[in-house]
Amino acid sequence: AHGAGAYQRLQPGTLPAGCGCDLPTGLRPLLLPPGAGKGKVQPGPRFWPLSTLLAWRRGASVALPAHDEPPSETRTHVALARNTLAADPGRLFQSDGLDFSPRRRADRHGFTVEQWIFLARFAQDIAPRWVTFGGERRLSWLAAAPREVLAAPPEHLAELAGARRLTLSLATPALFAAGWRPAWLNDDLCGCPPACPDLQLRLVAAAVDGWLSVSGWDLAAAGDGAGRPTAGAKAARKAVPAGATYWFEVIGAPPDDWAERLWLAPIADDEQDRRDGFGLVIPGLWPTPQQQGEESAC
The missing domain is CATH 2.60.40.4350 (Immunoglobulin-like)
Structure with missing residues (x-):
């Protein structure tokens, strides 16, 4: 992303004479198009609608929403000592997870249950039923989706x-x-x-x-x-x-x-x-x- 809402497409190119890089042999550098402008580069959204991604790959200009991803939550944990199974002082680590709780949905404009679902392919047919899902094993509903969804x-x-x-x-x-x-x-x-x-x-x-x-x-x-x-x-x-x-x-x-x-x-x-x-x-x-x-x- 470059500037306010302006997205620039990187393409394999050729470096100008006298320039070099440390890419592996045989790889070409990715360059911005001529006239892309100057400015501080900002990270783009992590989640794109499929139709937007395919349009971007065709070379079309795209517009992306401001709220493009589900909220996440970072938690701090402590490791357990093997001999006591109690907290081992000084051994801390963090984990990140997606938070689909109602309180989080209320904080995100335009975020609804219908907009965010998890899709998975199975080798066998799965019967609809209640399952536990996620790190907290929250009760979730598992149902078969039409095969065309992932086609x-x-x-x-x-x-x-x-x-x-x-x-x-x-x-x-x-x-x-x-x-x-x-x-x-x-x-x-x-x-x-x-x-x-x-x-x-x-x-x-x-x-x-x-x-x-x-x-x-x-x-x-x-x-x-x-x-x-x-x-x-x-x-x-x-x-x-x-x-x-x-x-x-x-x-x-x-x-x-x-x-x-x-x-x-x-x-x-x-x-x-x-x-x-x-x-x-x-x-x-x-x-x-x-x-x-x-x-x-x-």
């Missing part, structure tokens, strides 16, 4: 047909063994995403924020009767946060249905991480008309 908009798939350049934006955090780079890319930054092994891509640029710590609690291990406070704790791992975007060039002839197969498909390295929903991506356009005639090879 790719047909008009977006039509726009991507025949594209030679594309972007993959993370809708959920991704776990890669090499940190920011997927393991399915070789040293030449070429490879095929797991959900579409017949689509060969070459990475051109990447916009990745600082790493995100991901851990959790293994309910199966926690319920083994061991009685240890860390029996079910999962090790913390560094993840690429949601919102990161990768720019690719298509190598060779892509399959006709590549966009549909990549829609909300996981690109994390480990198969179990992909099953857990790490690294779901939204494919988008890379509008660079001046480069439409170029072709790359690996």
Whole structure:
């Protein structure tokens, strides 16, 4: 975001003569368009409506609401000493969580229950029922949603047909063994995403924020009767946060249905991480008309 309500689009570009950077070999820098103006850069909103994101990827100008995300709450905790199971002095840590309580909804203009819901895909059909959800295990209603809710908009798939350049934006955090780079890319930054092994891509640029710590609690291990406070704790791992975007060039002839197969498909390295929903991506356009005639090879 640049200025009051003005959003500038970064694109892979070429540095002027005499300039350099420390990007990995083969990657191009992300540059602002000519005439973007000067000023202090401010962070943009973390949550975008899907229609706005797809319009932005097409190269259109967008307007985003002031209240764009659910409120969060930060809590301070104290670790437990293993020998006494009492508070261990000096071992403090914090956790952040989304707060959907009625008192928080009243503080946010335009925030309603209908605007914020959680969607998840399951391998089997889920019967509607009451469940406990979140860190405080609050009573929540789980119901089946139409499959079309998570389906790719047909008009977006039509726009991507025949594209030679594309972007993959993370809708959920991704776990890669090499940190920011997927393991399915070789040293030449070429490879095929797991959900579409017949689509060969070459990475051109990447916009990745600082790493995100991901851990959790293994309910199966926690319920083994061991009685240890860390029996079910999962090790913390560094993840690429949601919102990161990768720019690719298509190598060779892509399959006709590549966009549909990549829609909300996981690109994390480990198969179990992909099953857990790490690294779901939204494919988008890379509008660079001046480069439409170029072709790359690996």
